[in-house]
Amino acid sequence: MTPVIGTTTWSTDSIDERERFSFWRETVCRNVFNISVQAPPKRFSASITARSHGALRFAICESTAYDVNRTQKDISNESADHYLMYLQLRGHTLLTQGNDAIEFGRNDIVIADGRQPYHAALFDDGQCRRQAIAVLPRPFIEARAPWLRRRPFFKLASNSVYVDLTRRHLLQLTADDLTESEMALLTENLCNLLALLDHGDTPISRVQPELQLEALLDFCRRNLHDPALSPDFVAAQFGISTRTLHLRFEKLEQTFGRWLLDARLDASSNALRNPRQHACSISKIAYTCGFNDLSHFNKSFRTRFGVSPSEWRAGCA
Numbered sequence: 166m167t168p169v170i171g172t173t174t175w176s177t178d179s180i181d182e183r184e185r186f187s188f189w190r191e192t193v194c195r196n197v198f199n200i201s202v203q204a205p206p207k208r209f210s211a212s213i214t215a216r217s218h219g220a221l222r223f224a225i226c227e228s229t230a231y232d233v234n235r236t237q238k239d240i241s242n243e244s245a246d247h248y249l250m251y252l253q254l255r256g257h258t259l260l261t262q263g264n265d266a267i268e269f270g271r272n273d274i275v276i277a278d279g280r281q282p283y284h285a286a287l288f289d290d291g292q293c294r295r296q297a298i299a300v301l302p303r304p305f306i307e308a309r310a311p312w313l314r315r316r317p318f319f320k321l322a323s324n325s326v327y328v329d330l331t332r333r334h335l336l337q338l339t340a341d342d343l344t345e346s347e348m349a350l351l352t353e354n355l356c357n358l359l360a361l362l363d364h365g366d367t368p369i370s371r372v373q374p375e376l377q378l379e380a381l382l383d384f385c386r387r388n389l390h391d392p393a394l395s396p397d398f399v400a401a402q403f404g405i406s407t408r409t410l411h412l413r414f415e416k417l418e419q420t421f422g423r424w425l426l427d428a429r430l431d432a433s434s435n436a437l438r439n440p441r442q443h444a445c446s447i448s449k450i451a452y453t454c455g456f457n458d459l460s461h462f463n464k465s466f467r468t469r470f471g472v473s474p475s476e477w478r479a480g481c482a
Contacts, residue, residue, distance in 0.1 A: 172341060176212035185209045186231075194233075199243045204231035210293070216339065218348050220247075222300040223338045227293045230256075233285040240280065246303045247279040248313065250355075252335045256294025259286040262317040269320060274331055276359070277318040279303075297335045301356065309360035330383055331358050354379070377405070378413040389429055392457040396421045429454045430469050433462070437478040447474045 175193045177185040186209040193213070194202045211228035251258065257270040260277065261284045269275050277283065279300070287294055306313060313319060321328050334355040338348065381399060388394055399421075400410040414421045433454040436442050442450065448459055451474075456462040466474050 171218070172214060172216050174212065174214045177210050178212065182208065185211075199235075199239050201234040201236070201239070202231050203234075204229075214339070214341075216341070216343070216348075218345055220302045221348060221352055223335075224298045225295070225339045226298060227295045228287065228289070229293060230289045231287055233283075233287065235283050237282050240282065245279040247300050248303060248306045249277045249279055250299040250301065250335065251275045251277070252297040252332060254295040254297060255292060256287065256289045258288070258294075258296070260318060261285075265317050267318055267320055272332065273323070274321040274328065274335070275318055276306075276313065276321075278313070281317050297339050299335055299338060299355070301352070305352070305356050306359060309356050313359075327358050327380065329387075330379055331355065333383075334358065377403075377409075378416055381410065381413055385425065386428065389425075389432055389455045390453055392455055394425060394455060425455075426465060427469070429456060430466060433466065433474070434470060434477060437474055438480075443478075447478065450474075 175189075175197070177189055180188045186204050189209070189211050190202050190204075193211075194200050207229070209229055209231070211226070211231075213224055213226045215222060215224040217223070251260075251269070251274065253269050253271055253273050253275075255271060257268060258275075259266060259268045260275065262277065262281045267275060321331060334351055337343070338351050338355065343351070381403065384402065385394060385399060396407045396410050400407045403410075411421060414424060417424060419427075433450055433456070436445070436450045436454065437447070445453075451459060451462040463474060466477070470477055
């Protein structure tokens with residue numbers, strides 16, 4: 166079996182409250198990450214779980230508010246031939262490099278040049294801020310997104326067709342159950358996604374098949390409710406032929422129609438068991454999940470799960 170990625174966690178939870186910030190500043194930030202930090206005079210807490218394989222590093226961080234400085238001296242003391250990717254999960258961050266500044270909040274993704282000094286003000290907005298961070302070698306990025314050389318940092322457009330895929334890759338890369346081969350593959354895909362984010366999105370017809378399939382699946386999952394979802398409709402959204410779409414779904418060893426039916430059945434089964442949707446009728450849930458024929462929904466549900474939707478909702482499965 167391929168070994169899992171090495172993981173290290175640092176936390177202030179077991180540190181005396183009066184010593185937490187000094188522990189974080191000296192033991193973690195200075196000695197491990199080679200950065201300087203400042204915190205306001207209030208209760209401080211922080212934790213970080215970092216995973217690495219070779220030059221690849223990924224982390225999930227949580228903390229109350231504090232400021233981070235990385236100076237030119239810090240950079241000269243350690244190799245900085247990398248880019249940093251930040252996915253803000255809670256709170257917000259103000260990042261400054263030279264005369265440029267950028268602010269990002271929940272679900273925003275920012276890419277920064279690791280060779281440039283920076284100041285980051287981390288705000289917790291009343292609850293512990295949370296970030297996913299990737300440190301990626303410069304050759305990995307610039308081979309696919311050379312346009313990043315022209316700017317100190319770059320914020321992914323929130324309306325990009327690829328931004329949800331990028332978020333999912335970053336979150337998966339911080340998971341604690343990845344193998345080395347899985348990390349390498351996900352990192353390769355993450356870097357390839359950056360190639361699509363130059364001014365205006367690259368047509369999906371120019372994307373490698375694996376990423377084409379991920380983009381297609383992401384679009385379909387977000388539009389399960391639409392009864393018009395069909396091979397022709399989805400192919401037209403991405404400017405590819407219907408034949409190409411079917412070829413991509415062959416990689417799943419499923420037809421488009423089979424995948425779509427299973428996805429809608431999974432969505433409806435989850436909704437039927439969700440306490441927050443107990444007030445919704447079964448027919449409303451079926452329609453919300455994209456079914457427009459209740460007889461077809463009931464028959465398909467029983468075939469898939471062995472019970473009727475009402476029995477499933479009652480917990481008889």
